Amino acid sequence: MLYIFKSRLLKGVVTRQIEPGLRGEVEAAGFQLRALITEKFGRSLHIREVDTGSCGACESEIIAANNPIYDIQRFGINFVASPRHADALLVTGPVSKNMLCALKKTYDAMPEPKFVITAGDCALDGGAFKNSYYVEGAVSKVLPVVLHIPGCPPSPLTIIQTLLAFFESGRPH
């Protein structure tokens, strides 16, 4: 236990240790995002993530956005375990036929008001898998998507910056 405290003190605050350029970008976007989320959602935005057939790289980057370096939670964004707790649904993957039903059910389980975000090229139009016999392609064909985060996969910084740009534009209404 004592060792943990010692190690904790020696390591310091790691969000400050990332490269100066990157840290500046993350924090500049992040703290504006924090202010907008406080204004729009009271305190914080809760997101439920659903993978509809992604390769796992998008998930890895969303998890990375939650790591101590980017720490997206300090900007008021929480990833939650149940659609019942969520304000927004974050969908990755090209919607495989097997996931179509589960995706709709997850959306239906969310309380109103709610909105849908997609992340990664697959979710936009099927990406590398768009010509497959087993994918539906764009998530927007299934659910009302209001924001897309581009990239294959989108980096944690892109996720933060895209969310900021979206809220800055005054949406969702």
Add this chain to the structure above:
Amino acid sequence: MDSPEIVQGIKARFPGSVSVSEPYPEEVCLEVDSGAFKDICLTLHKKLRSPVMMLFAVDERECLKRFTIHAVFINAKKGQWFTVTTAVPRETPSFNALATAIHSAALFEREIREMFGIEPAGNPDIRRLNLHNEVWPEGNYPLRKDFTAVEAGNSAPEYKFDRVEGEGIFEVPVGPVHAGIIGPGHFRFSVAGEPIINLETRLGFTHRGVEKLFEGMPYADASGLAERVSGDSSFAHSLACVRAFEKIFGVSVPARATYLRSIFLELERMYNHINDIGGMAVDVGFSFPAAYASIVKEAILQLNEKLTGNRYLKTTVVTGGIRHDINEIKTKILLGCLDGIRHDFDEAVKILTSSISFMDRVDTTGVLRRKTAEDLGVLGLAGRASGIALDLRSYDTGPYKKAKFKMAVEQSGDVLARLNLRIAEFRESCRLIGFFIDDLPQAKECYTTAAPKAGSGIGYTEGWRGPVLYWIKTDAKGAIERCKVVDPSFHNWQGLSYAVLGNIIPDFPLCNKSFDLSYSGNDL
């Protein structure tokens, strides 16, 4: 036993029904009569003590008026591959199921049945794997060449889970949407009180028809799709894919490129191993070392970006070499980062292993016995944790041989064994990268052009989960006619179902993370 000896034995036992060829030094191909197929596979399985590494069909009805079935085994002593091929008539597509004698063939046969409509006669379990009954009408076989797109619909009988019945037994269904940020899969636990007495995993939710998408693709584009088969193994997949092309086209890769490939392969292994070590800490609720581990992972991802421009090493490898050379400045960055990474890694491991309550949770939890692992064909890291000493890196004749690569093996098969193995492999990877940098051959080019030709061959590499295998058949222009992908997850998901037996459901996430298998790599 040596390979020529085994081939001689088979020829003597089945006179007139085997023809042998050696298209590449490390591949032996046996073309056999359909009547002898099962017996010859069983002979190889027993003599080589090898599971069915790959088993797949090819639709050759157009030119040869038949389907063919290929079974691939490995000679673990020499690193040599045995492919047994047999013809299946197109009118009554059926073959003798291997699954009744070799369990590791069972899932492959279910896959062949749903994708080609070829009946594995005698296989007791012919339920579909990836094309779920709820959405895919019966009688449509996507990997046949004459397949045309169909509307989704439900005309198939309901999928039946294995049922355990008796007093006090109940089922716990979990998934496909899980609580974490993770891929989709369905787990059906049968429990009596706390302990799990049966776990059935139903996957296929991320099925995207990858093998069909490969068909007709020019060789230069294929590695891009291979990178998207399993996002956390994108380098291993693209490397296995291009190595198949290099074998077929007869390309010899510049020595510098093989070193660089090995460096990137080890970087991928490192960021995934530390991710899993952190994941195990999360799953027992020990968040401090988990946070530490995610810092290490992020450091490696950022290093990847500095070296190749991509955090997941995508678009790095090409047929004939590698796109991104590591110059002197990058070497300094790499070595500098590696010191920090090694320090943080040691710190995280020290915090974890000095916690008695953590060690108590992982010790003797989720045991996968060696015999079970061998029967199921469990490979790679999970196999080595159960005492199966197979690591494709040990057959390398280039950089790994020079670096005197040391394979780590554990015997106990529990979560602790898989944890210790990851720790050992991470440290070995650090050492290897250091060696590769010191020994990096000087050359101007790290890329040669390839002249495409028709042929087929196995491309393989030891990814962080285990062997990633690509069997590719090309036409004269180098476009893909058939590509079979096997990610180690395909073998190892079954291992998880056996490892959790007798454990309590709250330990399932821990067992699951200790395997950390890919959903998308399994479902394709």
